[in-house]
Amino acid sequence: MIPFIDLKSQYARIQDRVEAAVLATMRSGTFILGPEVLALEQRLAEFAGTKHCVSCASGTDALVMALMAKGVGPGDAVFTVPFTFMASAEAICTVGATPIFVDVDPATFNIDRSALSRAIEALAKGDASIHPLPRWDVNKLAGLTPQGIIAVDLFGLPADYQAINAIAGQHDLFVIEDAAQSFGGGAGNARAGSLAEIGCTSFFPAKPLGCYGDGGAIFTDDAEIDALLRSIRVHGQGSDKYENVRLGITGRLDAVQAAVLNVKLDIFDDELVQRQRVADAYGAALAGAGLDLIAPVIPGGYASAWAQYTLIASDAEARSVFQARLAAADIPTMIYYPRPLHTQQAFAPLGYAEGDFAVTEDLVHRVFSLPMHPYLADDEARRIVAAMKG
Ligand SMILES: Cc1ncc(COP(=O)(O)O)c(C=O)c1O
Structure with missing residues (x-):
C-alpha cells in the first residue's frame, strides 16, 4: 500500500535525532516556550525571510491571533475564499467579524483577483449584483467595515500577492497570507509566509513542515505586530505574567513540538x-x-x-x-x-x-x-x- 503521506519513512530518517531532542527537552523541565521555541522562531524567520516569527499552538490560532493583532472584531468584514480548509474563514468569525467570500481562479485554485476587486466594490456599494454578498438586509450590510483580506495558498502554491497587495493598498485593507499549506514554497525570491503584511502557517503533522501534534507560526516584518502577537499569545500579557493589557488566548507552541520542528527543519x-x-x-x-x-x-x-x-x-x-x-x-x-x-x-x-x-x-x-x-x-x-x- 502506498501511503497518502509517509510520516513513517520520515521518522525512520530522523529517529535518532528527534528522539534525542525530545528526550533532552523533557529532561530540561521547560515545556512551554523556552530556548527550543526561541531557537525555532529565529530559524523560521530566517527561512521565510521575515524579521519576526511568533510560533503558536496551531495554524488556526495563527490566523485568529493575526486578526486580533489587526484589531478585527464585530462589524468588520474580511474577504476570503470558499475553496479552502474551514479555518481560513472560521478564524474571521472567531473574532466576531464577517467573512465575505470571493471565488477562486480555476487554474491556480487561489483567490481570483478580478473577483476580489468586484467583491470590494459590491460591499462598498451594498450591491450584490456586482458580486455575491451575504444575504442580509441593506442596513446590516452597510454596517460592515471592510478591513482586510485572508488569501490562501492552496495545496502549496502561493496566491498572486503582487495583485492582492496592490488591490489591498488601493482600498486600505490589510493582507494576511494563509500559508498553512505553502510553507516552503515561494514567489520570485520571496518565500511563503513573507508575501503579505502577516503570514500564518500550520505545523499540523500532514503539512509540508509538520510537528507531532498541533503547532503554527506567524511571520511579519512589523515590530509592533510582533510585540502584539507575543502579548496576545499569553492572555494579553503586559510587562509581566500577571499584568494583562489586552485580551488574548493560550496560543503558545510547546517546547517538545519545537524540538521536533528543529530537527525536521534540518531536512526540510x-x-x-x-x-x-x-x-x-x-x-x-x-x-x-x-x-x-x-x-x-x-x-x-x-x-x-x-x-x-x-x-x-x-x-x-x-x-x-x-x-x-x-x-x-x-x-x-x-x-x-x-x-x-x-x-x-x-x-x-x-x-x-x-x-x-x-x-x-x-x-x-x-x-x-x-x-x-x-x-x-x-x-x-x-x-x-x-x-x-x-
Ligand atoms: C489553508 C489552511 N488554513 C488553516 C489551517 C489550520 O491549521 P491548523 O490545523 O494547524 O489549525 C489549515 C490546516 O489544517 C489549512 O489547510
Missing part, C-alpha cells in the same frame, strides 16, 4: 526538493498517459510546497472512476475539498446560496488528490498514473 530543504521531484514525475507520467485530467499548473516564478498534488477530472462521475481504479490498486486518494465553505451549515447565517461561487462549486465535484510526500519513488508515481488508466 531536501524534502522540498523531493516533493518537486515527485510532482515532476507525476507531470511527466500524466503528459504521456492520455487521461482526461488537468494536472496542476505552477505559474512561472512560483514554487509550490506541494502540500497536495491535485488533479481535475472532467466531472464527478469521471472522478469516481479514477478514484475507484486507484482504490482497486490499493492507492489512496483524497478530495480537498468536497464542500464549499459558503454552503457549510456553520456559515448559514451569512445566507450564501448554491450558485454564488461557480468555480468553487465546480471544483468540489471534480478535484481529487494523489499521494504526495518526499519519500514517494518516481516509479511509484508512474505506477499511480498507470493505475488510473484502468
Whole structure:
C-alpha cells in the first residue's frame, strides 16, 4: 500500500535525532516556550525571510491571533475564499467579524483577483449584483467595515500577492497570507509566509513542515505586530505574567513540538526538493498517459510546497472512476475539498446560496488528490498514473 503521506519513512530518517531532542527537552523541565521555541522562531524567520516569527499552538490560532493583532472584531468584514480548509474563514468569525467570500481562479485554485476587486466594490456599494454578498438586509450590510483580506495558498502554491497587495493598498485593507499549506514554497525570491503584511502557517503533522501534534507560526516584518502577537499569545500579557493589557488566548507552541520542528527543519530543504521531484514525475507520467485530467499548473516564478498534488477530472462521475481504479490498486486518494465553505451549515447565517461561487462549486465535484510526500519513488508515481488508466 502506498501511503497518502509517509510520516513513517520520515521518522525512520530522523529517529535518532528527534528522539534525542525530545528526550533532552523533557529532561530540561521547560515545556512551554523556552530556548527550543526561541531557537525555532529565529530559524523560521530566517527561512521565510521575515524579521519576526511568533510560533503558536496551531495554524488556526495563527490566523485568529493575526486578526486580533489587526484589531478585527464585530462589524468588520474580511474577504476570503470558499475553496479552502474551514479555518481560513472560521478564524474571521472567531473574532466576531464577517467573512465575505470571493471565488477562486480555476487554474491556480487561489483567490481570483478580478473577483476580489468586484467583491470590494459590491460591499462598498451594498450591491450584490456586482458580486455575491451575504444575504442580509441593506442596513446590516452597510454596517460592515471592510478591513482586510485572508488569501490562501492552496495545496502549496502561493496566491498572486503582487495583485492582492496592490488591490489591498488601493482600498486600505490589510493582507494576511494563509500559508498553512505553502510553507516552503515561494514567489520570485520571496518565500511563503513573507508575501503579505502577516503570514500564518500550520505545523499540523500532514503539512509540508509538520510537528507531532498541533503547532503554527506567524511571520511579519512589523515590530509592533510582533510585540502584539507575543502579548496576545499569553492572555494579553503586559510587562509581566500577571499584568494583562489586552485580551488574548493560550496560543503558545510547546517546547517538545519545537524540538521536533528543529530537527525536521534540518531536512526540510531536501524534502522540498523531493516533493518537486515527485510532482515532476507525476507531470511527466500524466503528459504521456492520455487521461482526461488537468494536472496542476505552477505559474512561472512560483514554487509550490506541494502540500497536495491535485488533479481535475472532467466531472464527478469521471472522478469516481479514477478514484475507484486507484482504490482497486490499493492507492489512496483524497478530495480537498468536497464542500464549499459558503454552503457549510456553520456559515448559514451569512445566507450564501448554491450558485454564488461557480468555480468553487465546480471544483468540489471534480478535484481529487494523489499521494504526495518526499519519500514517494518516481516509479511509484508512474505506477499511480498507470493505475488510473484502468
Ligand atoms: C489553508 C489552511 N488554513 C488553516 C489551517 C489550520 O491549521 P491548523 O490545523 O494547524 O489549525 C489549515 C490546516 O489544517 C489549512 O489547510
